[in-house]
Amino acid sequence: MCVTSAGAAWDAPYAGSTKSRRHVMPSLPETRASLILRLPDAADARAWDEFIAVYAPLVYRLARRRGLQPADADDVVQDVLAAVARSVEGWLGTPGRGPFRAWLLTIARNLTVNALTRGKHRTLVTGNRDVADWLTQQADKNGDAESQIDGEYRRELFRYSAERVRDEVAERTWQAFWRSTVGQEPIAAVAAELKMSVGSVYIARSRVMARLREVVRRFEQQ
Numbered sequence: 434m435c436v437t438s439a440g441a442a443w444d445a446p447y448a449g450s451t452k453s454r455r456h457v458m459p460s461l462p463e464t465r466a467s468l469i470l471r472l473p474d475a476a477d478a479r480a481w482d483e484f485i486a487v488y489a490p491l492v493y494r495l496a497r498r499r500g501l502q503p504a505d506a507d508d509v510v511q512d513v514l515a516a517v518a519r520s521v522e523g524w525l526g527t528p529g530r531g532p533f534r535a536w537l538l539t540i541a542r543n544l545t546v547n548a549l550t551r552g553k554h555r556t557l558v559t560g561n562r563d564v565a566d567w568l569t570q571q572a573d574k575n576g577d578a579e580s581q582i583d584g585e586y587r588r589e590l591f592r593y594s595a596e597r598v599r600d601e602v603a604e605r606t607w608q609a610f611w612r613s614t615v616g617q618e619p620i621a622a623v624a625a626e627l628k629m630s631v632g633s634v635y636i637a638r639s640r641v642m643a644r645l646r647e648v649v650r651r652f653e654q655q
Contacts, residue, residue, distance in 0.1 A: 468480055468483060468484060468652070469521070469525070469533050470525070472484060472517065472518070472521045473521055473522035473525065475518065483652060485514065486593050487586070487589045487590055487593050487652075488514075488537065488586075488589070489510050489514065490589050490592070491586060491588075491589045492509065492510050492513045492514075492537075492541045493506050493507070493509075493510050495538070495541050495542075495545070496509040496510070496541065496545045496548070499542075499545045499546075499549065500549065501545060501548055501549065505548050508548065509541065509544050509545050509548055512544045512547075513537070513540050513541050513544055516540050516544070517537065517540065520540075524536055534586060590649060590652070591645075593648075593652065594645050594648040594649050594652070595645065597648055598641060598644045598645050598648055601644065602640070602641060602644070605627055605629065605637075606637045606640070606641065607637075607641065608623075608627060609623055609624075609627055609629060609633070609634045609637035609638065610637050610638050610640075610641035610642065613634055613638055614638050614641075614642065620634050620635070
């Protein structure tokens with residue numbers, strides 16, 4: 434399992450507007466399991482491409498937050514994807530396995546520790562013997578794991594969806610949505626600056642948000 438690095442881009446939040454503001458992501462649907470169920474099929478390139486598009490940047494940023502340099506964080510991404518490919522089928526078959534994101538975070542956390550301690554201690558996770566069982570047990574010990582990774586998942590899924598929707602709509606429509614919804618600028622001010630009516634800004638917001646939800650729904654139902 435190999436993915437081309439985009440480390441510098443993964444470090445930064447999605448830049449939907451040129452204004453420097455605190456961005457607030459719109460509410461998106463909860464995760465569905467259908468994509469995860471397709472991962473044991475290594476030949477399902479579309480499932481893996483979509484999984485990597487969302488989860489590779491997520492793992493990269495988690496590794497960077499733990500103190501890894503960009504090149505080492507890239508290596509962790511590759512190792513995590515390889516571990517998932519080896520072990521996801523076993524994880525799916527484990528009774529009481531717990532949430533997928535908790536399991537993924539455990540893999541990322543341990544492989545990051547491996548990278549940080551390389552040369553001092555041998556690896557905490559090697560090969561694929563009983564990997565699924567061991568990682569499932571570790572995830573059970575980390576009750577806050579899902580909450581830790583959930584924010585990063587939502588952020589990355591928003592980035593993934595926004596990049597696609599922005600290419601589909603007029604730039605003024607996108608800016609009306611972004612600035613009034615994510616940037617939280619007053620609608621009247623956005624309308625005046627973009628030379629739109631207030632009603633047109635509301636329509637732009639509604640249309641873009643509906644399309645974002647559709648992209649997310651399609652991603653999670655693939």
